[in-house]
Amino acid sequence: MAEMTISAVARQVGLQTSAIRYYEQIGLLPPAQRSSGQRRYDTTAVYRLAVIQRARQLGFTLEEIRQLFLGFRPVTPASERWRKLSQKKLAELDAMMDGIKSMRRLLRKMMQRCHCETMDQCGRGIFRSGAFTVTPKLPETSLRRNR
Amino acid sequence: MAEMTISAVARQVGLQTSAIRYYEQIGLLPPAQRSSGQRRYDTTAVYRLAVIQRARQLGFTLEEIRQLFLGFRPVTPASERWRKLSQKKLAELDAMMDGIKSMRRLLRKMMQRCHCETMDQCGRGIFRSGAFTVTPKLPETSLRRNR
DNA sequence: GTACAACTTCAAGTCGACTTTAAGTCAAGG
DNA sequence: CCTTGACTTAAAGTCGACTTGAAGTTGTAC
Numbered sequence: 001m002a003e004m005t006i007s008a009v010a011r012q013v014g015l016q017t018s019a020i021r022y023y024e025q026i027g028l029l030p031p032a033q034r035s036s037g038q039r040r041y042d043t044t045a046v047y048r049l050a051v052i053q054r055a056r057q058l059g060f061t062l063e064e065i066r067q068l069f070l071g072f073r074p075v076t077p078a079s080e081r082w083r084k085l086s087q088k089k090l091a092e093l094d095a096m097m098d099g100i101k102s103m104r105r106l107l108r109k110m111m112q113r114c115h116c117e118t119m120d121q122c123g124r125g126i127f128r129s130g131a132f133t134v135t136p137k138l139p140e141t142s143l144r145r146n147r
Numbered sequence: 148m149a150e151m152t153i154s155a156v157a158r159q160v161g162l163q164t165s166a167i168r169y170y171e172q173i174g175l176l177p178p179a180q181r182s183s184g185q186r187r188y189d190t191t192a193v194y195r196l197a198v199i200q201r202a203r204q205l206g207f208t209l210e211e212i213r214q215l216f217l218g219f220r221p222v223t224p225a226s227e228r229w230r231k232l233s234q235k236k237l238a239e240l241d242a243m244m245d246g247i248k249s250m251r252r253l254l255r256k257m258m259q260r261c262h263c264e265t266m267d268q269c270g271r272g273i274f275r276s277g278a279f280t281v282t283p284k285l286p287e288t289s290l291r292r293n294r
Numbered sequence: 295g296t297a298c299a300a301c302t303t304c305a306a307g308t309c310g311a312c313t314t315t316a317a318g319t320c321a322a323g324g
Numbered sequence: 325c326c327t328t329g330a331c332t333t334a335a336a337g338t339c340g341a342c343t344t345g346a347a348g349t350t351g352t353a354c
Contacts, residue, residue, distance in 0.1 A: 016312085016313075018312070018313055018314080019311080019313085022311075022312060022313090026311095036319090036320060036321080037319065037320070038319095038320080061310075061311090062310075062311070062312095063310090
C-alpha cells in the first residue's frame with residue numbers, strides 16, 4: 001500500500017492517469033517520486049487527490065484548488081482555508097442560481113405567451129421590447145464525463 | 148433603414164461585427180446581400196439577430212438556435228418551435244439547478260463541519276467517506292463578456 | 295495621389311480541463 | 325532475444341463561441 005503506480009491511484013480516486021499527470025504538470029500535485037522513471041505514490045497523494053475531487057465536486061476550478069493548497073501561509077489550518085474559499089464560491093453559486101432562475105422565468109413566459117406564426121414576427125416583438133441586448137451566457141450543460 | 152452595414156446592425160443588436168460574421172459562417176444567419184463586397188442588411192436580419200440574442204439569454208446553444216430556425220418543417224409555427232425546444236431546456240436548467248444546490252449543500256456542510264488542521268487530515272476524512280468519486284463539473288462562472 | 299475608415303477573407307488564437315497520439319523506455323515472462 | 329503491457333514524454337487535439345491578426349479592397353475626402 002505504500003507504493004502505488006499511477007494507474008492504481010487513478011483507480012482508487014476515480015480519475016484517468018492522464019488527469020493525474022496533468023495535475024502534476026500544472027503544480028496541483030507535487031512531482032511524484034520515481035522508480036526507474038515511473039511515478040510511485042503513497043497514501044498522502046491519494047488523500048490529496050481526494051481533496052481535489054471533493055473540491056471539484058464543490059465547483060472549484062483547478063486554479064482555486066491550487067490556492068487551497070498553496071495560497072495560504074503554511075500555518076493556516078485547512079478548515080480556515082476551506083472557509084475562505086467557500087465563501088466566495090457560495091456567492092458565485094448564488095449568482096449562478098439567480099442567472100438560471102431568470103432564464104427559467106423568461107423561458108416559461110416565452111412558452112406561455114408566444115403565439116407567433118413566423119420567427120420573423122417573433123423577432124419583431126423581441127426587438128421592440130428592447131430586452132435582448134444583455135447576454136447572461138448559460139452556465140453549460142453540467143455533468144461532465146466521469147472517466 | 149432598408150440597407151445597413153454590418154456595424155450598424157451590430158450596434159443595434161449589441162453584438163460585435165465579428166460575431167455576426169461568425170453566425171453567418173456557421174449558417175445561423177443566411178449569407179447577406181453584398182454591395183461591392185460588403186454585407187448589407189435590412190430589418191429582417193435585425194429581427195433574426197434579436198431572436199438569436201433572446202435565445203442565448205434563455206440558455207440555448209448556437210446549435211440549438213440553429214434548430215429553432217432550420218430544424219422544423221417550414222410550416223411549423225414559431226410558437227411551437229419555441230415550446231418544443233424550451234421544454235428540453237427547462238429540464239436542463241432544472242438539472243443544473245439541482246447540481247448547484249447539491250454543491251451549495253455540500254459547501255455549507257464543509258464550512259460548518261470541517262475542523263481539520265492539515266489538508267492531509269482533511270483528505271483522509273474525505274477518502275474514508277468514499278463520496279468523492281463522482282464529478283459533477285461546475286456550470287462555469289456565468290456572465291460572459293457582453294461586447 | 296494618397297490618406298483614411300470601414301469593410302473584406304482566412305487562419306490562428308483564446309479559455310479550462312483534460313485526452314489523444316506518437317514515439318520511446320523498462321521489467322518480467324517465455 | 326523477443327514480446328507484452330504498463331509506463332514515460334512532449335506536442336497537439338477537443339469543445340463552444342467567439343476574437344484577433346494579417347493582408348487586402350473599396351469608397352470618400354483632402
